[in-house]
Amino acid sequence: MTDFARTRAAFHLPQGVTYLDGNSLGPMPKAAAAKVSAMMTDEWSEMLITGWNKAGWFDQPRKVGDRIARLIGAGPGQVVMGDTLSIKVFQAVSAARALRPDRRVILSDSGNFPSDLYVAQGLARAVDAELRVVAPEDVADAITDDVAVTMITEVDYRTGRRHDMAALTARAHAAGALTVWDLAHSAGAVDVDLLGAKADFAVGCTYKYLNGGPGAPAFIWINPTHAEAAQPILQGWMGHAAPFAFDLDYRPAGGIDRMRVGTPPVIAMTALEAALDVWDGVQMADLRARSIELSEAFIKGVEAHCPDVTLHSPRDPAQRGSQVGFRHPQAYAVMQALIAEGVIGDFRAPDVLRFGFAPLYNDLDDVARAVDVLAAILRDGTWDREDFHRKAAVT
Amino acid sequence: MTDFARTRAAFHLPQGVTYLDGNSLGPMPKAAAAKVSAMMTDEWSEMLITGWNKAGWFDQPRKVGDRIARLIGAGPGQVVMGDTLSIKVFQAVSAARALRPDRRVILSDSGNFPSDLYVAQGLARAVDAELRVVAPEDVADAITDDVAVTMITEVDYRTGRRHDMAALTARAHAAGALTVWDLAHSAGAVDVDLLGAKADFAVGCTYKYLNGGPGAPAFIWINPTHAEAAQPILQGWMGHAAPFAFDLDYRPAGGIDRMRVGTPPVIAMTALEAALDVWDGVQMADLRARSIELSEAFIKGVEAHCPDVTLHSPRDPAQRGSQVGFRHPQAYAVMQALIAEGVIGDFRAPDVLRFGFAPLYNDLDDVARAVDVLAAILRDGTWDREDFHRKAAVT
Numbered sequence: 126m127t128d129f130a131r132t133r134a135a136f137h138l139p140q141g142v143t144y145l146d147g148n149s150l151g152p153m154p155k156a157a158a159a160k161v162s163a164m165m166t167d168e169w170s171e172m173l174i175t176g177w178n179k180a181g182w183f184d185q186p187r188k189v190g191d192r193i194a195r196l197i198g199a200g201p202g203q204v205v206m207g208d209t210l211s212i213k214v215f216q217a218v219s220a221a222r223a224l225r226p227d228r229r230v231i232l233s234d235s236g237n238f239p240s241d242l243y244v245a246q247g248l249a250r251a252v253d254a255e256l257r258v259v260a261p262e263d264v265a266d267a268i269t270d271d272v273a274v275t276m277i278t279e280v281d282y283r284t285g286r287r288h289d290m291a292a293l294t295a296r297a298h299a300a301g302a303l304t305v306w307d308l309a310h311s312a313g314a315v316d317v318d319l320l321g322a323k324a325d326f327a328v329g330c331t332y333k334y335l336n337g338g339p340g341a342p343a344f345i346w347i348n349p350t351h352a353e354a355a356q357p358i359l360q361g362w363m364g365h366a367a368p369f370a371f372d373l374d375y376r377p378a379g380g381i382d383r384m385r386v387g388t389p390p391v392i393a394m395t396a397l398e399a400a401l402d403v404w405d406g407v408q409m410a411d412l413r414a415r416s417i418e419l420s421e422a423f424i425k426g427v428e429a430h431c432p433d434v435t436l437h438s439p440r441d442p443a444q445r446g447s448q449v450g451f452r453h454p455q456a457y458a459v460m461q462a463l464i465a466e467g468v469i470g471d472f473r474a475p476d477v478l479r480f481g482f483a484p485l486y487n488d489l490d491d492v493a494r495a496v497d498v499l500a501a502i503l504r505d506g507t508w509d510r511e512d513f514h515r516k517a518a519v520t
Numbered sequence: 521m522t523d524f525a526r527t528r529a530a531f532h533l534p535q536g537v538t539y540l541d542g543n544s545l546g547p548m549p550k551a552a553a554a555k556v557s558a559m560m561t562d563e564w565s566e567m568l569i570t571g572w573n574k575a576g577w578f579d580q581p582r583k584v585g586d587r588i589a590r591l592i593g594a595g596p597g598q599v600v601m602g603d604t605l606s607i608k609v610f611q612a613v614s615a616a617r618a619l620r621p622d623r624r625v626i627l628s629d630s631g632n633f634p635s636d637l638y639v640a641q642g643l644a645r646a647v648d649a650e651l652r653v654v655a656p657e658d659v660a661d662a663i664t665d666d667v668a669v670t671m672i673t674e675v676d677y678r679t680g681r682r683h684d685m686a687a688l689t690a691r692a693h694a695a696g697a698l699t700v701w702d703l704a705h706s707a708g709a710v711d712v713d714l715l716g717a718k719a720d721f722a723v724g725c726t727y728k729y730l731n732g733g734p735g736a737p738a739f740i741w742i743n744p745t746h747a748e749a750a751q752p753i754l755q756g757w758m759g760h761a762a763p764f765a766f767d768l769d770y771r772p773a774g775g776i777d778r779m780r781v782g783t784p785p786v787i788a789m790t791a792l793e794a795a796l797d798v799w800d801g802v803q804m805a806d807l808r809a810r811s812i813e814l815s816e817a818f819i820k821g822v823e824a825h826c827p828d829v830t831l832h833s834p835r836d837p838a839q840r841g842s843q844v845g846f847r848h849p850q851a852y853a854v855m856q857a858l859i860a861e862g863v864i865g866d867f868r869a870p871d872v873l874r875f876g877f878a879p880l881y882n883d884l885d886d887v888a889r890a891v892d893v894l895a896a897i898l899r900d901g902t903w904d905r906e907d908f909h910r911k912a913a914v915t
Contacts, residue, residue, distance in 0.1 A: 153561075161553075161556055162556070239766045244756060246770050247754060248753070251614070358642050361607075361638060373630060373634060389734075390785055391733070469569065
């Protein structure tokens with residue numbers, strides 16, 4: 126059994142704060158600042174350029190990738206770190222589409238995170254492809270035989286709705302298409318099984334449930350079936366077969382290493398390493414069970430005490446990630462009032478209160494406090510704008 | 521007058537080390553570790569998600585960009601930080617080429633850093649363009665009227681040869697082409713004047729002469745003439761006109777902000793901020809004068825005491841950046857012997873000893889020691905391979 130008291134104790138959680146926004150930015154692991162400081166002082170400062178070999182900076186994107194692989198159902202040597210999620214989406218979708226050169230369509234859904242859609246629009250314009258966006262519930266039927274690749278975020282950033290990765294992947298393969306899965310709201314939140322689902326490409330960020338810090342590097346995974354065939358469009362020297370031979374022509378490195386681009390962000394990746402230390406010993410089945418326990422308790426509590434909000438997330442936990450959305454006409458003001466009381470979730474337009482439950486550090490006390498404060502705010506009307514501004518002036 | 525004793529004192533330079541490899545990775549500013557630690561502990565840890573506004577993380581890529589603008593002859597609001605240099609090269613070249621849609625040729629030279637060539641090859645394949653690579657001395661004549669964009673690194677990473685930015689830009693404009701300048705070995709090393717040269721696009725990294733740390737974020741500049749017309753190919757949410765409106769369609773932000781892509785690397789950028797503090801008060805004309813003084817003294821010393829090496833850099837300082845290369849048939853082994861003696865430069869294939877002179881912290885004592893040690897190694901033959909391996913086993 127995973128010891129969630131140990132994992133909770135590993136984070137700095139500010140006094141008086143109930144933090145339910147780890148799906149936006151995870152809190153700082155207590156060990157992170159010292160680990161980064163040591164890297165800077167003992168490695169950068171003393172080793173200087175030799176740190177690339179002596180301190181292992183050059184291999185860090187793969188070593189860290191291996192630690193993330195375990196959390197998403199991937200194998201060792203299949204994940205590499207770098208850049209940002211938007212860049213990794215671009216790499217994955219472009220490489221997948223290039224494996225289906227006779228097809229023009231990139232299929233996505235309107236519940237996808239907008240940046241993924243923007244990235245695909247830019248790519249489509251450049252390489253003469255077409256981005257087709259359907260409603261989330263229509264994705265399966267929309268995988269027709271002109272689709273080169275599906276670009277789907279597994280867990281919806283507003284509703285928490287979780288797509289069935291295995292079923293949609295099977296559907297895509299039956300139609301001759303490939304799949305790119307964005308795990309932004311999945312990695313570290315649910316029990317992802319990339320190899321089991323026979324997914325083709327996956328990408329994700331590490332500053333949400335993985336707690337790597339603001340702007341922590343992203344990851345990319347390619348199913349070993351495609352790893353030697355996938356041709357990167359962003360051809361950087363760190364993805365070259367021999368980066369230090371300084372050839373004038375690009376030759377992709379073997380496997381996932383070809384998805385490296387430029388010089389890796391060593392300082393940021395060291396903060397992420399501290400965050401991944403907390404994941405050692407965490408079993409993903411336990412994580413999923415605890416996530417469901419917390420989310421269900423929250424829904425039950427809110428529905429019992431807050432008649433003015435309506436559930437925006439699927440009621441069936443099997444169809445949800447680790448977040449819960451409720452709608453309220455004054456959601457923005459209500460969320461500001463919650464934050465003023467130390468209950469931090471976030472607002473998503475037009476009217477969604479979003480609460481993330483991170484099993485690594487949230488517990489049933491957090492759930493109870495969030496329900497109590499939300500109920501009091503709605504009951505007493507302290508979410509009205511004037512009151513909020515008065516409070517904001519005091520704090 | 522710039523106080524270079526102050527700037528030198530601001531860096532941690534390990535005991536016994538003469539560091540002439542700042543053109544690969546700059547040393548750590550003494551204040552950097554504490555500044556990063558404070559950001560993590562006071563901002564990430566305490567402010568959590570609210571740090572994006574409260575601590576100014578969201579605006580950091582522009583604020584830091586403004587500080588770099590001053591060092592490269594650009595104006596405020598024209599530079600933005602993010603990603604890596606290879607990604608920024610991709611953005612600049614793709615945007616420049618899109619402004620010349622009727623032309624297919626991206627022109628570069630064989631002295632360019634290979635990653636730039638790899639990036640252009642990947643882009644050219646994707647968007648049906650052609651990368652044409654000529655010898656550095658042939659660039660001007662090769663700017664024919666089928667060239668959409670020149671992609672030139674101002675200072676050659678091996679020889680230190682400096683292209684004439686103003687002259688080549690004028691030549692490109694006369695032929696109807698645009699220019700992308702890679703400032704990897706220029707920013708913080710020479711007196712770059714982007715606006716004066718009427719350059720179109722520029723990109724650079726910050727871990728070399730700017731001392732931002734391993735994998736520090738890159739920068740991109742667009743001449744205001746093009747900033748509203750340049751269409752990004754990497755369309756990420758941070759470059760959207762309204763990132764938090766979560767529209768399904770991309771609309772580029774005004775000006776250089778459209779070249780932002782994903783979530784910015786706050787921790788890494790904070791280390792860079794500490795490095796930029798050292799630049800406050802440094803005048804670029806003083807920097808250039810000191811760079812020439814150091815490089816000239818080194819060439820003179822080596823040529824007087826080391827008959828077995830030949831100068832690989834231009835003799836005229838006006839045609840050089842802030843580094844000096846010498847050729848030697850056993851350059852690799854010689855460099856290892858130098859490093860073993862604490863004189864750190866680097867080796868570039870096939871036979872180049874490369875020494876960078878960073879005016880911010882190198883001085884004439886460094887030059888004298890490097891000359892003495894190189895002369896002794898070559899005179900005594902302590903660069904032979906067996907001896908190197910014996911030494912390596914001891915240290």
